[in-house]
Amino acid sequence: MQLRDTLGLDEKRAIIQSARDRLHFSSGEDLVVEGDRPMRCVLVTSGFACRYRLLPSGERQIMAIHLPGDFVDLHSFLLKEMDHSVGALTECTAVGFPHESLLQVTERFPHLTRMLWLMTLIDAAGHREWLIGLGLLSAPQRTARLFCEIYKRLEIVGLARDHEFRFPVTQVAMGDALGISAVHVNRVVQELRQQDLITWERGTVRILDWSRLVATGQFSDRYLHLVREPR
Structure with missing residues (x-):
């Protein structure tokens, strides 16, 4: 709060x-x-x-x-x-x-x-x-957007920094969040890795190019309402 x-x-x-x-x-x-x-x-x-x-x-x-x-x-x-x-x-x-x-x-x-x-x-x-993502974005875009969201939310509570964060969830769970199979998650993550956007190893995600990842996922943090102001 x-x-x-x-x-x-x-x-x-x-x-x-x-x-x-x-x-x-x-x-x-x-x-x-x-x-x-x-x-x-x-x-x-x-x-x-x-x-x-x-x-x-x-x-x-x-x-x-x-x-x-x-x-x-x-x-x-x-x-x-x-x-x-x-x-x-x-x-x-x-x-x-x-x-x-x-x-x-x-x-x-x-x-x-x-x-x-x-x-x-x-x-x-x-x-x-998330509804916009599931309805309009491709699997790579949705995945990029999810990584952006998790990073920003962890960053504001002091659990992420320098574009790196712990994210030890399974690819099955990722698939259930993104609306794709675990096999498809693996392919998409490999695609993002080959584009030098992220690495995800041993439960740690490292964002290699924040600006390009944001652009790929068409991500904006406006919906997180991070501005501190009188309510």
Whole structure:
């Protein structure tokens, strides 16, 4: 939240005191499951998670990748029943915020209410961007755009620098996010590597030419709303 607006001391204290459970999830484990009626919202503190839907056929579509600092299910605070699942792509740690505590926070601090609302609006902006990618861009363009997004989001929370970041997810997960097969992911990554745009080895991505990668993916970070201003 503090990346996008200044929080007062009382607001920071209220958020910290609202945190209850310290949670740990293994890779492949669900943080929350479609159909659940959670009594808490979960904030990722380390690792990578994903928002996804599983079809009756067993096919999975990943709709967002969550990083440290992301609330993965703020929607459950008001929607009550989950209409999708959130799973761990890697080992994850997280903090649980009981809905009862968040209710008290939102009733006492209107500014924090707006900031939590902002988090869901930015989630929605990300979904719109992914929809554009799946509908209009080629597989190499979508892949380039995803690498750009993950880098920018990790950079703002201090987990990426000098165009290099840890991204230890499987090609199967990448395929489920990009709407292509794992085999196709491998071919696309090789293509980006041959163009001297990226390397991806042992879970580390290195962007070799940021400007060209941005151009390839037609990427703009406007939808991330990174400007810090009064909300």
